[in-house]
Amino acid sequence: MQLQLQGLSHAYGETTVLQDINLQVSAGKILCIVGPSGCGKSTLLRLMGGLEKPSTGIVTLQGTPPQGCLNPLTYIFQDFALLPWRNVADNISLVLEDHHLSRAEHEQIINDVLSRTRMSDFRHALPRQLSGGMKQRVAIARALAVKPAVLLMDEPLSALDSQTRELLLEDLLQLWTAEPFTGVYVTHNLSEAVRLGHEIVVLSRHPGRIFETVSMSTPLSERDFNNAEMEQTRQHLWQMMRDEAAQADRELV
Numbered sequence: 596m597q598l599q600l601q602g603l604s605h606a607y608g609e610t611t612v613l614q615d616i617n618l619q620v621s622a623g624k625i626l627c628i629v630g631p632s633g634c635g636k637s638t639l640l641r642l643m644g645g646l647e648k649p650s651t652g653i654v655t656l657q658g659t660p661p662q663g664c665l666n667p668l669t670y671i672f673q674d675f676a677l678l679p680w681r682n683v684a685d686n687i688s689l690v691l692e693d694h695h696l697s698r699a700e701h702e703q704i705i706n707d708v709l710s711r712t713r714m715s716d717f718r719h720a721l722p723r724q725l726s727g728g729m730k731q732r733v734a735i736a737r738a739l740a741v742k743p744a745v746l747l748m749d750e751p752l753s754a755l756d757s758q759t760r761e762l763l764l765e766d767l768l769q770l771w772t773a774e775p776f777t778g779v780y781v782t783h784n785l786s787e788a789v790r791l792g793h794e795i796v797v798l799s800r801h802p803g804r805i806f807e808t809v810s811m812s813t814p815l816s817e818r819d820f821n822n823a824e825m826e827q828t829r830q831h832l833w834q835m836m837r838d839e840a841a842q843a844d845r846e847l848v
């Protein structure tokens with residue numbers, strides 16, 4: 596399915612946070628959103644997911660949901676959002692409970708997503724027994740369990756150390772390559788954006804507007820450290836963002 600945003604603006608009280616956002620998230624592609632702190636990236640993702648209603652403009656989801664889709668729009672958050680008293684399998688189970696699945700269907704989905712995220716050996720572990728990277732794998736497994744039409748990811752790796760982040764990035768690339776999904780990925784990290792994005796939207800700030808949308812042609816499976824397009828795009832993105840990032844850095848919270 597694809598997500599279309601037309602003439603989207605959003606204000607909190609008197610403050611306009613996003614203005615005149617028009618964009619399309621194409622089916623089976625990942626769109627990354629980058630921009631300086633406070634430019635409205637998370638707000639834009641919440642508007643896409645229907646967690647907030649835009650002040651003006653519309654968000655539409657077009658096309659046919661994937662077979663077995665239980666929830667068209669699903670989030671992965673930075674803080675994992677796992678229930679500490681439920682084990683890994685039961686945390687995933689949570690999103691299946693209202694869907695009247697048979698016991699066998701339920702088990703099949705849990706086994707499938709645990710295997711795809713390499714968490715099968717930890718199905719009975721509690722979140723406190725898991726590393727940050729493993730917790731985020733559970734959150735990814737839980738998101739995949741509902742076969743979403745669009746996966747909305749809000750800085751999902753930013754709470755992790757750099758090695759774990761790299762491993763999880765590889766996992767996301769592998770998951771997409773095995774079964775392409777439509778995704779929106781918000782990040783501060785330009786290296787992550789050029790690894791994962793088919794398109795990268797750069798937002799400016801006060802209010803957040805689309806500064807530029809950059810398309811990348813290298814297939815995700817070929818995005819390795821020596822890729823020239825990745826490095827050129829990362830530098831181009833940084834040139835666009837550096838003045839606004841510097842200004843954001845000088846402002847009082």
Ligand SMILES: Nc1ncnc2c1ncn2[C@@H]1O[C@H](COP(=O)(O)OP(=O)(O)OP(=O)(O)O)[C@@H](O)[C@H]1O
Nearest residue numbers: 607608612630631632633634635636637638639783
């Ligand atoms: N519920 C809210 N009520 C009022 N203001 C808000 C609310 N949520 C966000 N804002 C403000 O809207 C602006 C955009 O916030 P948002 O979190 O979307 O930006 P961001 O680009 O995701 O920031 P960061 O990169 O720091 O995570 C900020 O100035 C923020 O303080």
